[in-house]
Amino acid sequence: MENNNLENKNDDMCEIFDSHEDVVSRVKKRIPDESEFSELSEFFKIFGNPTRLKIISLLSIEDLCVCDICEALDLNQTTVSNQLRILRANNIVKYKKEGKMARYSLTDLHIEMIYKVGLEHILE
Amino acid sequence: MENNNLENKNDDMCEIFDSHEDVVSRVKKRIPDESEFSELSEFFKIFGNPTRLKIISLLSIEDLCVCDICEALDLNQTTVSNQLRILRANNIVKYKKEGKMARYSLTDLHIEMIYKVGLEHILE
DNA sequence: TTAACATATCATAATATCATGATATGACAA
DNA sequence: TTGTCATATCATGATATTATGATATGTTAA
Numbered sequence: 665m666e667n668n669n670l671e672n673k674n675d676d677m678c679e680i681f682d683s684h685e686d687v688v689s690r691v692k693k694r695i696p697d698e699s700e701f702s703e704l705s706e707f708f709k710i711f712g713n714p715t716r717l718k719i720i721s722l723l724s725i726e727d728l729c730v731c732d733i734c735e736a737l738d739l740n741q742t743t744v745s746n747q748l749r750i751l752r753a754n755n756i757v758k759y760k761k762e763g764k765m766a767r768y769s770l771t772d773l774h775i776e777m778i779y780k781v782g783l784e785h786i787l788e
Numbered sequence: 789m790e791n792n793n794l795e796n797k798n799d800d801m802c803e804i805f806d807s808h809e810d811v812v813s814r815v816k817k818r819i820p821d822e823s824e825f826s827e828l829s830e831f832f833k834i835f836g837n838p839t840r841l842k843i844i845s846l847l848s849i850e851d852l853c854v855c856d857i858c859e860a861l862d863l864n865q866t867t868v869s870n871q872l873r874i875l876r877a878n879n880i881v882k883y884k885k886e887g888k889m890a891r892y893s894l895t896d897l898h899i900e901m902i903y904k905v906g907l908e909h910i911l912e
Numbered sequence: 913t914t915a916a917c918a919t920a921t922c923a924t925a926a927t928a929t930c931a932t933g934a935t936a937t938g939a940c941a942a
Numbered sequence: 943t944t945g946t947c948a949t950a951t952c953a954t955g956a957t958a959t960t961a962t963g964a965t966a967t968g969t970t971a972a
Contacts, residue, residue, distance in 0.1 A: 701838040712833030714825040764969040774909040785898040888939045
């Protein structure tokens with residue numbers, strides 16, 4: 665094993681079909697760059713929490729104030745408010761102040777689409 | 789508001805509009821149940837990691853074997869293999885054995901749709 | 913003013929997730 | 943057989959995320 669240096673693993677992997685090198689260089693050119701993957705994973709991370717999904721689900725039906733969300737989900741106000749902050753920070757929900765209330769809604773249709781396609785996927 | 793007879797927190801929250809009670813009971817009926825939110829959040833959690841997103845991005849272009857994925861992303865085999873296991877376990881990718889190689893592909897079009905709508909969302 | 917209410921933020925302990933080294937499996941060739 | 947390659951699994955320390963109690967902010971009514 666000592667003469668088999670692994671620092672250049674391309675050389676000793678997967679050489680059964682010599683097309684692999686071409687395949688790799690071709691697909692490499694067509695993917696987004698590091699910063700976009702990073703941003704996108706932060707975005708999707710938001711959907712990876714049941715409380716946030718419940719809020720998204722509610723807001724896909726209609727706009728709601730914080731206390732209605734708390735009540736509909738039977739969650740305490742701190743939890744909901746914290747998750748709304750995260751949703752806001754990630755551009756998934758927006759809100760309008762109405763007196764002492766805050767009325768939340770989904771930012772755009774992308775959010776609803778992603779939620780619904782995901783739901784469809786797990787239900788089939 | 790003559791006779792407050794409800795025992796829970798409804799009574800002292802958000803009574804400015806008396807429609808709130810109706811709103812809450814209406815939207816409550818229209819959301820999935822706990823287990824579906826739980827399953828759906830597990831599903832979306834998978835998209836919340838840049839390495840897995842990169843793999844999904846590659847496989848949305850074409851089917852690839854593990855070593856090609858490693859090479860295209862410049863990641864070690866353990867990392868890729870572990871993430872593929874997670875992707876498999878969550879029904880996001882599938883694979884076919886071809887000799888000693890494993891050729892991976894996306895499970896269905898839902899995966900590609902979610903990935904692309906997400907990308908569109910962060911790019912606008 | 914003051915009190916009550918709706919919402920937001922901070923701090924934190926429990927829990928989950930990450931990349932990766934070590935190691936195992938299974939296929940093929942010599 | 944034995945060795946090598948392609949891939950999978952296990953174990954783990956570092957890091958991130960969770961729900962929630964305590965507390966703060968801002969609005970309205972009395």
